[in-house]
Amino acid sequence: MLKSLEKLEEQFPEFKFDYSPSQRVGGGITKSFDSVVHKNAMLSLSNTYSEGELLEFDRRVAKGLEGQAYEYMCELKFDGVAISLWYEGGILQKAVTRGDGTRGDDITTNAKTIRSIPLKANANMPASFEVRGEVFMYRQVFDEINTEKANRGETLLANPRNTTSGTLKMQDSAIVARRKLDCFLYYFKSDEKVAETHEDAIHLLERSGFNVSQTYQKCQNIQDVLEYISKWEELRFTLPLDTDGIVVKVNNFAQQDQLGFTAKSPRWAIAYKYKTQNALTLLRGVTFQVGRTGAITPVAELDPVLLAGTTVRRASLHNANEIERLDLRVGDYVFVEKGGEIIPKVTGVDSSKRHQGLPHFHYISNCPECGTPLVRKEGEAVHYCPNEKSCPPQVLGRIEHFIQRKAMNIESLGPETIRGLLDHGKINDIADLYELTFDDLNGLEFKVYGDKKDDQSVRTLREKSAQNIIDSIELSKSQPYDRLLFGLGIRYVGSTVSEKLADGFPDIHLLAEASYEALVQVPEIGERIAESVRQYFGDPANQRLIARLTAHGLQVKTEDNKEKASNNVLEGKTFVISGVFDRMSREAIQDLIKKSGGKVLTSISSKLDYLLAGKNMGPSKLEKANRLHIRMLTEDEFFEMIK
Numbered sequence: 095m096l097k098s099l100e101k102l103e104e105q106f107p108e109f110k111f112d113y114s115p116s117q118r119v120g121g122g123i124t125k126s127f128d129s130v131v132h133k134n135a136m137l138s139l140s141n142t143y144s145e146g147e148l149l150e151f152d153r154r155v156a157k158g159l160e161g162q163a164y165e166y167m168c169e170l171k172f173d174g175v176a177i178s179l180w181y182e183g184g185i186l187q188k189a190v191t192r193g194d195g196t197r198g199d200d201i202t203t204n205a206k207t208i209r210s211i212p213l214k215a216n217a218n219m220p221a222s223f224e225v226r227g228e229v230f231m232y233r234q235v236f237d238e239i240n241t242e243k244a245n246r247g248e249t250l251l252a253n254p255r256n257t258t259s260g261t262l263k264m265q266d267s268a269i270v271a272r273r274k275l276d277c278f279l280y281y282f283k284s285d286e287k288v289a290e291t292h293e294d295a296i297h298l299l300e301r302s303g304f305n306v307s308q309t310y311q312k313c314q315n316i317q318d319v320l321e322y323i324s325k326w327e328e329l330r331f332t333l334p335l336d337t338d339g340i341v342v343k344v345n346n347f348a349q350q351d352q353l354g355f356t357a358k359s360p361r362w363a364i365a366y367k368y369k370t371q372n373a374l375t376l377l378r379g380v381t382f383q384v385g386r387t388g389a390i391t392p393v394a395e396l397d398p399v400l401l402a403g404t405t406v407r408r409a410s411l412h413n414a415n416e417i418e419r420l421d422l423r424v425g426d427y428v429f430v431e432k433g434g435e436i437i438p439k440v441t442g443v444d445s446s447k448r449h450q451g452l453p454h455f456h457y458i459s460n461c462p463e464c465g466t467p468l469v470r471k472e473g474e475a476v477h478y479c480p481n482e483k484s485c486p487p488q489v490l491g492r493i494e495h496f497i498q499r500k501a502m503n504i505e506s507l508g509p510e511t512i513r514g515l516l517d518h519g520k521i522n523d524i525a526d527l528y529e530l531t532f533d534d535l536n537g538l539e540f541k542v543y544g545d546k547k548d549d550q551s552v553r554t555l556r557e558k559s560a561q562n563i564i565d566s567i568e569l570s571k572s573q574p575y576d577r578l579l580f581g582l583g584i585r586y587v588g589s590t591v592s593e594k595l596a597d598g599f600p601d602i603h604l605l606a607e608a609s610y611e612a613l614v615q616v617p618e619i620g621e622r623i624a625e626s627v628r629q630y631f632g633d634p635a636n637q638r639l640i641a642r643l644t645a646h647g648l649q650v651k652t653e654d655n656k657e658k659a660s661n662n663v664l665e666g667k668t669f670v671i672s673g674v675f676d677r678m679s680r681e682a683i684q685d686l687i688k689k690s691g692g693k694v695l696t697s698i699s700s701k702l703d704y705l706l707a708g709k710n711m712g713p714s715k716l717e718k719a720n721r722l723h724i725r726m727l728t729e730d731e732f733f734e735m736i737k
């Protein structure tokens with residue numbers, strides 16, 4: 095529909111409105127952002143950090159209002175980037191950053207890609223008004239971007255707020271659109287008097303289609319405010335975005351005007367910042383993790399300590415330079431902090447608590463897993479273990495990468511089973527997976543690790559799981575070529591790059607022989623990726639690996655459409671999936687149905703073809719299916735059907 099809308103707009107430009115949904119997908123390039131003067135200065139709030147300071151604020155408000163009764167509105171303080179939106183005749187005209195408070199940058203093209211910012215307000219709003227809010231990125235979206243970056247071996251982004259800020263200033267709005275920013279609105283201003291209080295204004299925004307966070311609360315007095323603060327102190331960590339405090343606002347607009355502003359901030363509002371969640375704890379030791387690419391990460395092993403709602407036992411130390419900068423020694427008391435990042439980090443040492451004579455820390459010079467001397471490339475902070483072929487965590491990491499859902503989707507094979515297979519010498523690389531037999535797996539003993547370091551037990555793989563693994567390995571052979579390419583774990587080749595490479599070279603053998611020049615011809619393939627691809631396929635060991643994978647029947651070229659059609663064994667059939675399954679997760683089964691031409695529905699009706707019934711299926715679904723005589727499939731029957 096969007097595509098046909100775009101076509102129509104091209105044909106009839108007189109009907110291409112600024113608020114058309116076609117504006118959302120981005121594509122507009124902003125070479126430089128125009129500077130715009132704010133209609134109303136965008137002041138910041140003064141910060142408080144304690145109950146005492148907040149009580150003082152309340153006394154100032156009471157004094158300023160000379161005995162009138164007043165109420166507060168409390169909201170969370172979202173950790174993002176402030177934005178001002180100007181509407182005329184209900185249509186979004188401009189989106190401007192805070193800048194220095196007087197002037198900001200015009201980022202309208204980018205802001206339009208944020209779907210929760212209405213391009214057109216949908217109630218009886220004044221002819222002209224301004225809305226302000228906070229643009230932010232959900233932690234999950236941020237993590238996904240970083241996972242992609244990690245897969246490509248790139249430097250990770252620091253936190254969602256900086257990423258939001260960087261994203262809003264990107265020149266290509268199509269990339270902004272892909273980054274899935276969001277926005278909460280918390281301020282409304284208009285020359286026409288349409289709201290008496292902040293609460294009215296918030297409700298008006300809600301009614302007109304603006305995204306208002308449902309965490310606001312009216313408070314009758316400062317005691318209620320303090321309660322709100324303590325309620326959200328821990329609860330805020332359950333929200334999907336970062337918050338760093340709360341904002342208290344005098345509710346009544348006439349009273350806000352009466353209180354007015356200082357040079358820097360309003361007298362009618364204040365921010366209360368939660369203390370940066372940090373804790374002091376003992377550094378028991380430093381261990382070293384070896385990643386899939388051989389990168390060494392030092393990890394602080396800590397005395398368990400409660401921080402931002404979770405118990406922290408380990409924290410990142412980044413690299414050797416960081417340890418040196420902190421002059422860290424085992425036995426020190428260290429500050430651990432939870433910033434925007436999920437993994438806590440050590441930010442400092444409490445030197446007053448240091449026992450005399452703690453020895454200096456010496457960074458390792460050999461791989462802790464395989465003993466190979468580490469290397470550090472010129473200008474890089476990270477040490478690497480160069481023993482790619484036989485360093486156990488690198489081998490394990492490569493196999494784990496290969497079996498993940500986005501690659502070969504061999505989900506029944508978990509990390510612990512892989513480790514068991516490696517320990518017993520049954521596999522050593524990804525091609526070995528396709529040579530596994532039922533007997534290799536049945537009865538295999540493998541270790542299962544608990545939360546704690548020494549918490550470990552031994553399990554045995556049973557017949558049914560062994561068969562499931564064999565089946566899903568077999569099934570993985572039909573994963574498309576670009577997934578296989580991603581699964582190989584070539585440095586800088588994440589899932590998006592794999593798709594581009596597969597488009598450019600529809601057969602792995604063509605890709606393997608492609609010259610550097612041919613590689614950089616492919617859209618979005620730069621020098622670094624091209625070099626990495628050349629290096630990978632230039633290695634005779636990798637050439638042998640590809641030959642073995644090809645011999646096992648994996649998809650080493652882009653399927654043509656004819657072949658695709660013949661896989662549509664579930665063409666036109668509808669399914670409802672319910673309960674828990676042994677061989678695959680529900681999501682994976684869903685994918686499989688879709689890939690085979692079927693459709694997955696969420697509710698049972700008489701038109702439904704099959705109910706795929708797993709364990710612990712809800713009784714009401716079962717009852718309804720029986721009543722409507724819907725054909726029920728067990729997991730085994732389903733797999734038989736698509737065999």
Ligand code: IVH
Pocket residue numbers: 137138139140169170171172173174175176177192227228280281341360363365
């Ligand atoms: S009200 C004049 N409400 O905090 C007061 N601000 O230091 C306008 N912020 O620039 C701000 N969440 O970027 C307000 N619920 C909220 C907020 C909020 C985050 C940010 C905003 C502002 C800064 C104030």
